[in-house]
Amino acid sequence: MISASDALRELRDGNRRFAAGEIDADSIASRVHKVGMSGGQKPFAIVLACSDSRVPVELVFDQGLGDLFVIRVAGNIVAPSQIGSIEFAASQFGTRLVVVLGHSNCGAVIAALKELSLEQTHRSPNLRAIVDRVRPAVEPVLQSHTHSDEATLTGAAVRANILASVDKLLHGSLILEQLIEDRELTIVGAEYSIETGKVEFFAED
Numbered sequence: 514m515i516s517a518s519d520a521l522r523e524l525r526d527g528n529r530r531f532a533a534g535e536i537d538a539d540s541i542a543s544r545v546h547k548v549g550m551s552g553g554q555k556p557f558a559i560v561l562a563c564s565d566s567r568v569p570v571e572l573v574f575d576q577g578l579g580d581l582f583v584i585r586v587a588g589n590i591v592a593p594s595q596i597g598s599i600e601f602a603a604s605q606f607g608t609r610l611v612v613v614l615g616h617s618n619c620g621a622v623i624a625a626l627k628e629l630s631l632e633q634t635h636r637s638p639n640l641r642a643i644v645d646r647v648r649p650a651v652e653p654v655l656q657s658h659t660h661s662d663e664a665t666l667t668g669a670a671v672r673a674n675i676l677a678s679v680d681k682l683l684h685g686s687l688i689l690e691q692l693i694e695d696r697e698l699t700i701v702g703a704e705y706s707i708e709t710g711k712v713e714f715f716a717e718d
């Protein structure tokens with residue numbers, strides 16, 4: 514399995530190609546036939562991303578089938594089933610990198626902000642389960658941005674929500690904590706810009 518820093522480089526390079534419009538849509542489909550996949554999978558990165566239809570993970574990183582283990586949920590929240598999926602992939606495949614991928618103008622983050630501003634409440638307990646996981650991350654942002662315009666506030670809240678999910682993964686699982694301690698797993702946050710198609714990683718290398 515490739516190292517976390519090599520995996521990060523692959524993702525950065527792939528996103529560079531995507532943002533530059535250099536990817537060939539046919540190439541993704543053609544990789545199915547080239548690589549025999551029935552023998553198993555060896556995804557080089559695990560990505561926890563939002564379900565937003567504008568953020569198709571394999572495409573924005575220009576990766577093919579079998580490359581990424583992707584978990585998508587509105588607001589890229591961390592609940593037990595997301596942690597379990599990551600534990601499974603990290604221990605089963607030896608994948609070294611986890612990326613929490615949020616994005617600009619995230620509807621789940623905006624919903625949490627609106628609810629905090631008492632503009633809207635969610636009656637569905639299922640939808641509430643998502644918003645309730647976003648709210649603690651964005652509440653301090655709302656308090657510290659009382660004079661900011663809406664775009665600045667939303668941008669800061671999106672970042673805070675990504676970092677909160679990273680933090681929950683860093684401290685929410687004994688299995689993941691052990692892998693991190695053994696230097697076998699790295700977890701980083703990243704933000705996809707719907708406007709530019711570029712992913713900014715919150716990591717040094």
Ligand SMILES: [Zn+2]
Nearest residue numbers: 563565619620
């Ligand atoms: Zn979203």
